[in-house]
Amino acid sequence: MPTTTRQEALRHLRTSFAAAGIDSPALDARLLLLAALGIAGAELAATPAEPLGEAGSKHLAAFAARRLDREPVARILGEREFWGLPFRLSPATLEPRPDTETLVEAVLKTLRAQGRADAPLAIVDVGTGTGCILLALLHELPQATGLGIDRALEAAQTARGNAERLGLAARAHFIVGNWSTAAAGPVDVLVSNPPYIESAVIPGLAPEVRQYDPLLALDGGRDGLDAYRALAADAPRLLAAGGLAALEVGEGQDGAVAGLFAGRGRITVHADLGGIARTVLVEADR
Numbered sequence: 001m002p003t004t005t006r007q008e009a010l011r012h013l014r015t016s017f018a019a020a021g022i023d024s025p026a027l028d029a030r031l032l033l034l035a036a037l038g039i040a041g042a043e044l045a046a047t048p049a050e051p052l053g054e055a056g057s058k059h060l061a062a063f064a065a066r067r068l069d070r071e072p073v074a075r076i077l078g079e080r081e082f083w084g085l086p087f088r089l090s091p092a093t094l095e096p097r098p099d100t101e102t103l104v105e106a107v108l109k110t111l112r113a114q115g116r117a118d119a120p121l122a123i124v125d126v127g128t129g130t131g132c133i134l135l136a137l138l139h140e141l142p143q144a145t146g147l148g149i150d151r152a153l154e155a156a157q158t159a160r161g162n163a164e165r166l167g168l169a170a171r172a173h174f175i176v177g178n179w180s181t182a183a184a185g186p187v188d189v190l191v192s193n194p195p196y197i198e199s200a201v202i203p204g205l206a207p208e209v210r211q212y213d214p215l216l217a218l219d220g221g222r223d224g225l226d227a228y229r230a231l232a233a234d235a236p237r238l239l240a241a242g243g244l245a246a247l248e249v250g251e252g253q254d255g256a257v258a259g260l261f262a263g264r265g266r267i268t269v270h271a272d273l274g275g276i277a278r279t280v281l282v283e284a285d286r
Contacts, residue, residue, distance in 0.1 A: 001052075001057060002051060002052055002053050002054045002056075002057045003052075004051065004052050004053055004057065005048065005049050005050065005052070006033065006037070006044060006047065006048050006051075006052065007048035007049060007051050009033060009057075010029055010030065010033050010044075010048075011053055013029035013032065013033065013060075013070075014026050014029040014144070015066055016068065016103075017029055017066065017067065017068070017206070020068055022067065022070075022143070025247075028073050029065060029264070030044075031077070032060065032067060032073060032076065032077075033060060033074050035059035035061050035063065035076075035128040036056055037052070037056045037059075037060075037061035040193070045102075046186075049079065052144060054231075055188075056106060057139040058104070058190075058276065062143070063076055068210075070205040070206075070207035070208050070211060071208070071211075071212055072095060072208045072212055074095050075089055075095065075212055076086060077088065079097050080095050080130075082097075082098075082101065082130075082132040082136060083101055083104055083132070083136035083139065083200055084134065085132075085136060085139060085166055086165070087130045087131070087132050087135075087159060087162050088095065088130070088158060088162055088165070088178075089130060089132070089158070090130075090154050090155065090158040091154065091156075091214065092129075092150075092152040092153075092154035092155040092158065092214050092215070092216075093129040093130045093152075093155050093158050093159075093217070094129050094213055094214070094217045094218075095212075095213065096129075096130055096132040097103075097146045098272075098273070098275075099135065099248070099272045099273075099276075099278050100132065100193055100248055100278075101136075101140070101222070102248075102270055102273075103133060103246050103248050103270075103274045103278070103279045104133060104136045104137060104191065104269070104279040105190060105270070106135070106187060106246055106268075106279045106281050107137060107191065107244060107246045107260040107281070108140055108141075110244060110280070110281060110283065111141070111189075113276075114137055116188075117140075117141060118141075118142065119143060119144075119169040119188075120143045120144065120145070121141060121143070121144040121145075121188040121189055121190065122144070122145060122146075122147075122188050122189070122240075123137055123138070123141075123144055123145070123146040123187065123189040123190075123191065124146070124147050124148075124149065124183050124187045124189070124190050124196075124238065125146060125147070125149065125191050125192065125193050125196065126183070126190065126191070126192035126231065126284060127149070127150055127151075127192055127193065127195070127217065127227075128148030128149060128150045128155065128156070128159050128212075129150060129154075129155050129159065129193070129217060129273075130156075130158055130159055130210070131148050131158070131159030131160075131162045131163060131172065131174065132162075133191050133192075134146045134148045134164060134172060134191065135148075135159075135163055135168055135172060135191060137183070137189070137232065138168050138171050138172055139166065140169065143280075144171065144189075145171045145172070145173075145175050146157035146171065147172075147174075147175065147183065147187075148170050148172065148173070148174040148175075148202075149174075149175055149176075149177055149183060150174070150176060151176065151178065151216060152176070152214070152216060153176045155176075156174045156175060156176045159172075159174045160172075160174045161239045168233055169179045169201075183238055185191045185237050185238040185240070186237075186238065186239060186240035186241075186243065187212075187238055187239065187240060187243060188230075188237055188240055188243050189243060189246070190235065190239055190244070190245040191245075191246045191247075192227070192231060192246075192248070193208070193246050193247075193248040193252070194219040194220065194226055194227030194228065194231065194247065195216065195217055195218050195219050195220040195226075195249070195252060196224045196227065196228070196248070196249060196250040197218045197219060197220050197224055198221070198222065199219050199220075199221060199222055200218065200222075200224060202215070202218060202219060203219055206216075216253055218272050219251075223256075224250060224253060225256055225260070227252070227256070228247065228253075228260050229260060230251075230257075231245070231247065232260040232261050234274060235261065235284070236262060236264070239284045240284070241284060241285065241286045242284055242285075242286040243283075243284045244279045244282065244283055244284070245261070245281070245282040245283070245284070246279055246280070246282075247279065247280050247281075248278060249277065249278065249279065249280055250276075251276050251277075253277075254267055254269045254277035254280055257280045259281050261280070261282045263285045264285070265282050265283055265284040265285045266278075266282070267281070267282050267283075268281050270281075
């Protein structure tokens with residue numbers, strides 16, 4: 001109701017979300033309230049007794065209904081922050097997740113250790129989605145250029161729009177296609193967050209993932225490793241001597257993925273903040 005105060009609305013949302021089994025009811029309630037009212041957190045803290053008003057009440061009710069239908073907050077708001085940068089989403093893209101920043105960190109750390117962070121590197125991002133991995137790297141590597149490839153036209157268009165908004169469009173190109181035929185080597189850095197969930201597991205995923213993330217970006221085949229096999233087979237053609245391949249992996253997949261790249265160079269595994277092995281990085285032989 002328009003006369004409901006901000007504090008009352010926040011409390012009601014939090015209770016409703018918790019009762020629905022939503023994992024982060026307090027945070028989600030706060031983010032949606034701020035977005036519905038178009039205010040910052042500091043203003044909410046200073047004016048908790050302020051009524052929602054007609055427009056704010058209507059926006060908040062619509063947002064709450066979508067969240068109770070288990071639509072993720074980032075999809076309701078239309079964007080998600082990654083590497084400190086805002087990325088617009090679409091139904092054809094995964095929602096960027098903090099775990100994936102492990103891959104960006106691993107690539108940057110390795111390139112800096114090699115003294116190549118200021119070199120004119122060529123980067124290919126396979127299954128680019130929002131473009132978050134490629135664009136985060138280009139943001140940190142001023143001389144690098146990149147190609148993002150996705151099988152979904154809408155995903156490639158979303159990534160291109162993100163590049164334009166971030167001022168990186170001059171160094172980033174996005175195309176639609178099968179990466180194995182669309183990418184021409186050799187490249188200095190190959191990155192990918194491929195589909196890695198076992199097909200049989202997908203029906204049991206959380207509604208936020210199962211209903212709203214694109215199946216094309218989730219389904220990794222019977223054992224979740226289909227995309228890695230294809231990448232390992234094509235890596236010799238795509239990677240320049242001394243090049244890097246950095247791949248996100250699912251929990252417990254690091255050993256199998258590292259095994260697929262055995263004999264291709266030095267392999268390291270990098271854990272996310274939760275201690276889960278999240279990125280397999282291959283430094284190709286020179």
